[in-house]
Amino acid sequence: MRFGVVFLALLLSTGCDRIDKEISHMAGFGEQTVVLSSQPFELTSQGRIFTSKEQMKVLGVSSVCVVLKTHQPMAPQSEMDRDFESLLKGEKISATLTDGNGREHSLDGVGQAWSRHGAVSSVEEISACLSCACGSRIPDGTVIKSVQIKSDKPLPVLGAYWESMPKIEGPNG
DSSP states (O other): OHHHHHHHHHHHHHOGGGHHHHHHHHTTOOOEEEEEESSOEEEOTTOEEEOOSSOEEOOEEEEEEEEEEESOOOOOHHHHHHHHHHHHTTOOEEEEEEETTSOEEEEOEEEEEEESSOSSSSSOEEEEEEEOOTTOOOOTTOEEEEEEEEESSOEEESOEEEEEEEOOOOTTO
């Protein structure tokens, strides 16, 4: 009983915007989000390299995301898909992670991400997230020293972030 009251107080003290992340953390599904840039910039073919004072560690499933729009309320999936494609403007984006041993890992699988509680801002965000192609996983525990993000043509973005979370195994492993 006492644990339940403390847990509820903790959740309420973090505010409604953080409840889902707190539940995930308390349940042992910790994730890591590192903001690489909270300022707008333009992606180009030369790329932009980011480092962080905060350690970026592969916990399982990892991605690098660029924020395309803020104040993006959730809408029907077809509408969000059209908006995402319009914001991405058909550009081909990619990222290269360099680990502590100097090895490079390519991220070129692009997916849409919508967040109710933005990583770069405190409002809703729609982002393009890059992850490893199927079958080319970065080993858990790998420490990432730098992230380079590129676009084949100039693409304005509102910020960038690294995110990693443990892979949640199903009942059959």
